[in-house]
Amino acid sequence: MRRLIALASALLATLFFVAVPPASAATGFSISGGKLYDATGAEFIMRGVNHAHTWYTSRTTQALADVKALGANSVRVVLSSGDQWTRNDATDVANVISQCKANKLICVLEVHDTTGYGEQAAAVSLAKAVDYWISVQSAMTGQEAYTILNIGNEPWGNTNTSAWTADTKAAIGRLRAAGFTHTLMVDAPNWGQDWSFTMRDNAASVFASDSLRNTMFSVHMYGVFDTAAEITDYLGRFRTAGLPILVGEFGHNHSDGDPDEDTIFSYTQSQGIGYLGWSWSGNGGGVEYLDMATGFNAAQLTTWGQRIFNGANGIKQTSRQAAVYGGGGPVDTTPPTTPGTPSASSITSGGASLSWTASTDAVGVTGYDVVRVSGGTESALTSTSSASATLTGLTASTAYTVAVYARDAAGNRSTRSGTTTFTTSPGSGGGSCAVAYKVGSQWQGGFGADVTIRNTGSTAVNGWTLRWTFANGQTVTQMWNATASQSGAQVSAVNAPYNAAIAAGGSVGFGFNASWTGTNAAPTTFTLNGASCTSS
Structure with missing residues (x-):
């Protein structure tokens, strides 16, 4: 995806395929009669999502656990050959495969640096992608029963698409000559959408x-x-x-038009065709609406996330775990037992520790969602894999009423636990923090900014939320080293797990991209955990 596609205006001649009988099955997955079979000989129909691992490597462990808990049986993982983004080496690839296996997910691995080759200047050829696969072959060998090798993402743009056929055949030939016996997956040209029908009309050959x-x-x-x-x-x-055939990416909306996702769901289900939705979380560049979870939080599914996981012909309703993991049976619809009422301890101005009695489930509890309850509404605080959690980024001198849900491997969610209420400790007051806000780059309609928080007090800050208000309608579109939320003009940035502590006299930094129109005045008033900060 990640590109506007123009629908071809000319009608292309209708060509018919010729079915080709399969040769002897490869080790692991194999193809026969147009269907995919796993190493046990059972048919496997993918029901999963894409995860942008190469840009969010620190999110992958939790992301895979979360999509599995929501019912997915497979995940397409974005890798980089190092030509456009940071290279994922053999050690990292092996780790991704190991995590997929731990979550009983089939792992579709793809190289993203080929996206839009021939039209996108930075994109590289399928030949370069094959070079990469050969360089990480040690991580792939022996994993044929659990992985599918997607040679390159959207390997041609909208120009010279006729070259796709020869390039794809050459890539397949080199991989086989190198000893790869995996099921291979090839993406269509035209940024994956094949409006020229190049893949369709040359698939048989x-x-x-x-x-x-x-x-x-x-x-x-x-x-x-x-x-x-x-x-x-x-x-x-x-x-x-x-x-x-597989629908390797799709969404509920897009800047180039409105996909008919309901037909994609219903037709793939009726025909036994796999699908992998784009994408779990972390989208930018104006397609943030394709996130299935807000800020990688499984407790905050977006409209798209609810549709693909919980809607008609969606993942929860139709997914079957791969038989190689002991799957293939009926869908589990029984939720875990209700977890115990949480108790709070180690309460500070910005955080608290929670623990509760664990839930039980016939197929296993995979995680818990901690929520804040206020009136008749809930808001997500955190997710965890164990019966305890550490809350950070809370506001000082504030009462929190919290509860817990349990999730199982089939994506079922328990009823809510009882609630407990605690009040965070007072903050250290004004004058204990200083904030430096700097716009590093600005372009038409957008800008990037860096923010540094300095603890000018005498005690450490453990967990932080920085808030400010934009004066000119600016909107944060992406944030790193912190998690953003925005309501109107007010922005909140909550620490990441690795930078929650700010030592006395110390500092932390984060950055973000945002949109603007007309005027882009810098905010002048900041609060840290409810306490006013000076601007520097």
């Missing part, structure tokens, strides 16, 4: 070029696929031809 007949095809469905007829015709041609 590409499949036949694979010496193992173990390649599947991935189309990305955004604005090009805004009608039911376009979706069913495209996917149906692969089904009729006996060629394996």
Whole structure:
């Protein structure tokens, strides 16, 4: 995704596929009759999401646990060859695979640096992607039963797409010659949407070029696929031809048009076709609405997140765990038992520790969501995998009423626990903090800023929330080293787990990107855990 796509105006000639019988099955996953089978010989239909690992490596452990808890059976993981972003080496790839296996997820690994090749100047070729896969082959060998190798993301833009066929065949040939026996996945050109039908009309010959007949095809469905007829015709041609197809990315909305996600869900389910939605969290560049979870928080599913996980023909309703992990049975619909009422301890001005009696569940409790209860509403505070949690970023001298939910491996959520109320300690008062706010770069409609918080008091700060108000309608679109929330003009930045403490005399920093129009005045008033700070 990540690119506006123009729908082709000319009608392209209709070409029909010729089904190609599979060769002997590869170790692990294999293709037969246009369907994907795992190492046990059971059919496997992907029901999962994409996760942007290469940009959010510190989020992957929790992200994989969360999407599994919500019912996913697979995850497509963004990697970088080092040509556009920081390279994910063999050690990191092995760690990602290990985490997928720990969560009983099938791991689809893709190189993102190929996105839009031929049109996007920084993008690299499929040949470069193959170089990368060969360089990390040690991490992939022996994992054929748990991983699928997606050679390169959206490997051609909208120019010279006819080269896609030869490039894809060459990439498959090199990987097989290097000894890879994995099921391979190839993305369509036209930024994945194949409006030129290049992949559709050449899929049979590409499949036949694979010496193992173990390649599947991935189309990305955004604005090009805004009608039911376009979706069913495209996917149906692969089904009729006996060629394996997957919707490797799609969303509920996009800047290039409004995808018909309801048809994607219903048709893939009726035809036994896999899908992987884009994406768990962390989107920027104007497509933040494609986040399924706000700020990587599984307790704060967005409209899109609710649709893909809990909606009709969504993940929770249709996902089956891979048989290689002992799955394939009926969907578990029984929630865990209600967790015990939490108790609070170690209360400070900015945080507290909670513990509660653990829940039980027939298939295992995978996590807990801690929420703040105020009147008839709830707001997420944190998620944890154990029956305890540490809260940070709370406001000093403030009463908090909290409760807990439990989640199981099928994505079921328990009833809410009883509530407990505690009050945070008083803050250290005004004059104990100083904030430096600096706009580092600015462009038409957007800017980037760096913020430094300095603790000028005599005691350490343990957990912090910095608040300010924009004067000109600016809106934060992305934040790093802190988690942002915004209500109108007021912005709150909450510490990350690794920078919660600010020693006396010490400082921490974070940055963000934001949009602006007309005027971009810097805020002048900041509060840290409710205490006023001086500006510096």
